[in-house]
Amino acid sequence: MSETVVVVVPDADILASTVAARLAIKIIDAQAVHGTASVVLTGGRVAAKVLHAVRELPASAAIDWSRVDLWWGDERFLPSGDPDRNETQAREALLDKLPLDPSRVHAMPASDGPDGDDAIGAAARYIDELGSPLPRFDVLMLGVGEDGHVASLFPGHPGLQAEGSAAAVFDSPKPPPTRVTLTLSTIQSADEVWLIAAGPDKAKPIGAVHAGAHLPAASATGVRRTLWLLDRAAAAEIR
Numbered sequence: 001m002s003e004t005v006v007v008v009v010p011d012a013d014i015l016a017s018t019v020a021a022r023l024a025i026k027i028i029d030a031q032a033v034h035g036t037a038s039v040v041l042t043g044g045r046v047a048a049k050v051l052h053a054v055r056e057l058p059a060s061a062a063i064d065w066s067r068v069d070l071w072w073g074d075e076r077f078l079p080s081g082d083p084d085r086n087e088t089q090a091r092e093a094l095l096d097k098l099p100l101d102p103s104r105v106h107a108m109p110a111s112d113g114p115d116g117d118d119a120i121g122a123a124a125r126y127i128d129e130l131g132s133p134l135p136r137f138d139v140l141m142l143g144v145g146e147d148g149h150v151a152s153l154f155p156g157h158p159g160l161q162a163e164g165s166a167a168a169v170f171d172s173p174k175p176p177p178t179r180v181t182l183t184l185s186t187i188q189s190a191d192e193v194w195l196i197a198a199g200p201d202k203a204k205p206i207g208a209v210h211a212g213a214h215l216p217a218a219s220a221t222g223v224r225r226t227l228w229l230l231d232r233a234a235a236a237e238i239r
């Protein structure tokens with residue numbers, strides 16, 4: 001039976017440090033049980049803050065980073081190293097400072113990668129990388145957009161119905177227009193899904209989801225646990 005928990009902390013800085021602490025413990029526990037840990041990263045502003053906070057965390061020294069698999073929930077389909085790529089931001093905030101095993105860093109392809117600007121080919125390549133059955137995801141982190149989107153799954157957009165484990169997204173309402181995303185069924189395969197949001201702009205969609213609205217964020221649930229990790233401003237409209 002899956003549980004949903006809402007955790008509210010005073011502000012965005014405290015949110016980043018508490019999510020970082022939770023993430024470190026989750027990775028340490030997963031490595032104790034399985035030998036490895038598998039984490040799905042998200043993009044966006046709060047994600048960068050969380051990764052920065054992991055860097056500052058003394059407990060991160062207890063993690064064997066060479067046995068952590070990193071995946072991405074979505075990617076802005078831009079050239080490698082573009083500052084708007086979720087991968088670039090994660091590398092700058094944390095990954096470049098860690099002794100990761102490069103073969104365990106599963107970034108989504110860039111638009112100057114092996115498939116060039118063919119986003120469908122890039123999504124197919126990520127489907128291959130994910131494999132079948134899907135990897136075990138110990139924790140899958142997601143930001144929440146002002147419109148209630150998660151990963152690159154936007155309300156009323158065809159990506160929401162996509163089949164397969166990952167999909168290309170075109171004409172995204174948020175720039176850049178072309179993206180690659182995990183599909184809802186892949187997100188729902190994670191042991192724990194963490195929806196992380198800070199700031200007043202997130203209050204409306206989060207309030208709506210908790211009142212029963214059918215926004216993409218409402219469908220982002222974990223097999224064992226769904227955690228909403230919010231600052232007070234983002235939680236303001238939860239009744």
Ligand SMILES: O=C1O[C@H](COP(=O)(O)O)[C@@H](O)[C@H](O)[C@H]1O
Binds near residue numbers: 042074086
């Ligand atoms: O474009 C994206 O936006 C969302 C939310 O970002 P935020 O800056 O409003 O927190 C993010 O979750 C997603 O990964 C990203 O591609």
